[in-house]
Amino acid sequence: MESEVAFIHDFDSSLICDYFGRLERQGPGSRESTILALSFIDNLSDESEIADFACGTGGQTITIAQNTRGTITGLDIFPKFIEKFNENMNNLGLRNRVKGIVGSMDNLPFRSKQFDVIWSEGAIANIGFQNGLDYWKGFLKNDGYIALTYESWFTDERPAEIEKFWVDAVPAISTVETNISIMKKSGYSFVAAFALPETCWIDTYFSPQKAMQKEFMKDNAGNKAAEALVENMEYEAELYEKYKQYYGYVFYIGKKL
Numbered sequence: 001m002e003s004e005v006a007f008i009h010d011f012d013s014s015l016i017c018d019y020f021g022r023l024e025r026q027g028p029g030s031r032e033s034t035i036l037a038l039s040f041i042d043n044l045s046d047e048s049e050i051a052d053f054a055c056g057t058g059g060q061t062i063t064i065a066q067n068t069r070g071t072i073t074g075l076d077i078f079p080k081f082i083e084k085f086n087e088n089m090n091n092l093g094l095r096n097r098v099k100g101i102v103g104s105m106d107n108l109p110f111r112s113k114q115f116d117v118i119w120s121e122g123a124i125a126n127i128g129f130q131n132g133l134d135y136w137k138g139f140l141k142n143d144g145y146i147a148l149t150y151e152s153w154f155t156d157e158r159p160a161e162i163e164k165f166w167v168d169a170v171p172a173i174s175t176v177e178t179n180i181s182i183m184k185k186s187g188y189s190f191v192a193a194f195a196l197p198e199t200c201w202i203d204t205y206f207s208p209q210k211a212m213q214k215e216f217m218k219d220n221a222g223n224k225a226a227e228a229l230v231e232n233m234e235y236e237a238e239l240y241e242k243y244k245q246y247y248g249y250v251f252y253i254g255k256k257l
């Protein structure tokens with residue numbers, strides 16, 4: 001598998017939506033870590049406008065909505081995720097404050113300085129960390145906050161196998177220190193950074209996948225791409241077990257200067 005490893009963006013979008021749409025979260029994260037990140041953000045009111053870019057089906061958006069006031073706009077590139085997102089918000093009685101729209105986080109349909117907070121878990125790498133920080137800043141009010149998770153190295157050096165995997169997937173992957181300095185250069189003051197604990201990977205990401213993979217394969221019997229996707233995700237889980245001391249997602253919270 002190692003030499004044939006594919007990346008999530010190599011798979012067909014309907015297959016990705018079928019697979020990840022079965023999960024509450026489409027990336028590592030947890031209610032606790034979202035709440036911890038929120039604890040660094042002050043001055044929110046009924047009037048506040050929050051954006052959640054690459055919201056997926058809304059796992060973290062539900063937590064944000066239940067722990068803030070004001071309105072939230074979730075944005076994701078996949079219509080199927082947004083359909084589920086809006087269904088989830090309806091079911092939880094949150095639809096009056098939370099809406100999901102289809103769009104791309106590198107071509108935003110919002111006003112300049114619209115938001116008090118821009119949130120984004122597990123997705124900024126798709127448009128580049130620095131590029132995303134620079135572009136999104138224009139949509140934040142002065143003194144607005146950014147809170148996002150991003151793949152990061154925990155050490156200055158690491159074994160070749162894991163180095164290759166992540167450099168191929170996220171070419172600009174860097175250490176926490178470097179990422180904080182990029183954030184500052186981009187025009188944010190540094191508020192906080194913390195690594196997502198192992199439970200965010202195991203309990204909300206890899207274990208739920210394991211539990212649904214059999215059903216997914218049954219529904220996609222004979223589909224080679226579906227088999228490859230499952231193998232790919234199994235390989236990612238193995239790598240995490242083997243090399244988790246070298247990398248992870250880090251929550252970065254900053255305030256627009």
Ligand SMILES: C[S@@+](CC[C@H](N)C(=O)[O-])C[C@H]1O[C@@H](n2cnc3c(N)ncnc32)[C@H](O)[C@@H]1O
Pocket residue numbers: 024025026027028029053054055056057059060075076077078081103104105106120121122123126127
């Ligand atoms: C790893 S998932 C994270 C989803 C969710 N935030 C979570 O943590 O559970 C990455 C998300 O980014 C979305 N995405 C990828 N490229 C995007 C883009 N250019 N604009 C908006 N969403 C994008 C995917 O559809 C997917 O929902």
